[in-house]
Amino acid sequence: MKDKHLSPEYIVTHQGDEYERFHGAVVTPIYENSLFVFKDFTSFTEAMRDETENYIYWRGNNPTVEVAEKKLAALEGGDACKLFSSGMAAITSAILSCVQAGDHVLCVSNIYGPAKKLLTYLEKFHIETTTIFSTETNEIERSIKSNTRVIYLESPTTMTFKLVDLPAVSKMAKQKGISTIIDNTWATPLYQKPLKMGIDIVVHSASKYLGGHSDLVGGVLVTNEARMKELFVQEFQLLGGVMPPFEAWMLTRGLRTLPIRMKQHQESTRKISTFLENHHAVKQVNYPGLPTNPYFELGRSMLEGYSGLLSFELKENNYHAVKKVIDSLAIFQIGVSWGGFESLVLSPNYGNNEQQLKEQNLDPGLIRLSIGLENTEELLEDLEKSLHHVVTTKNKREDIK
């Protein structure tokens, strides 16, 4: 089949794979070479005319890396993709490609902590940032300054999973000549295609669902051809945080099963979020896939599916209750990151950071779950047993009222 019918399943299975070029190898070999040599000097100088199109050096193009890049560009519906050594490297390059000293970045709601720290760090280069904790388009528009050059978005947002109206925000930003960047890690390109909604640059941490096996760290940046031409020779090559071929090979391997893994994550999380929502010990579940979620309708217009990362807030919203629940879980492992095969649990409440939680608008009873690929019934049982430790006669009574 030629590249006419680009279903996600076709893209992950065949798009970008060139069997004849590699002696019929069904999997592209790993090109573990730092440089490429040329038959004569003229060929070299010709190749150097456009580093974005030719194989010259590791910090440029590589046939193994290209396979994953082609798949991800096609999945996102973008012109071009480059892969980075981490999600943070992709985020840094995306932001720096849009700003210079004296510019302002508007950052919407809870974003991934280190991305926020990066924006604070950029103050030393006279790039200022404002964070607003609303995801409403009107609020975003009101916070724009004359020097705003970027609106940095996550939708759903980190920890709270609120949604931003991406078509409305990108339209408003375009009218004002402001670039928009979104971290699309939560939804994956299968479930949300921000470029099609007018967003300029999409970034991902490939360390989550895209890799999917908790065995690689990587970043993805997808945008249009014109932006990528510049970004390639500047932020990509100069900052140098590029993805090594072995990681790219692993990423392609992970991508092959992305559609079926996401189906399972979604199915399990639908059951688990519903279970949590009806539990005596739980005050609130933050998951846009629940019909009761305030962002459900907006989500239906933007999302084609829901991934497996959610949070919930305990009625007994203090560190001791959070610790009791987390420590009582047997299948869910305690650890950072998410989007892998294994179920994980975390809380931003460390028992010593009350002020920080307030500043980030986070409930002290918030617990984040990444639903893995284990048996759903066993995960439910694990949660049921663990939450039992914080079911009190008081919160049972509250339910009856």
Ligand SMILES: Cc1ncc(COP(=O)(O)O)c(C=O)c1O
């Ligand atoms: C939403 C989000 N974006 C970006 C990142 C950063 O990715 P990486 O760890 O690959 O640098 C993370 C990591 O947890 C994340 O959760």
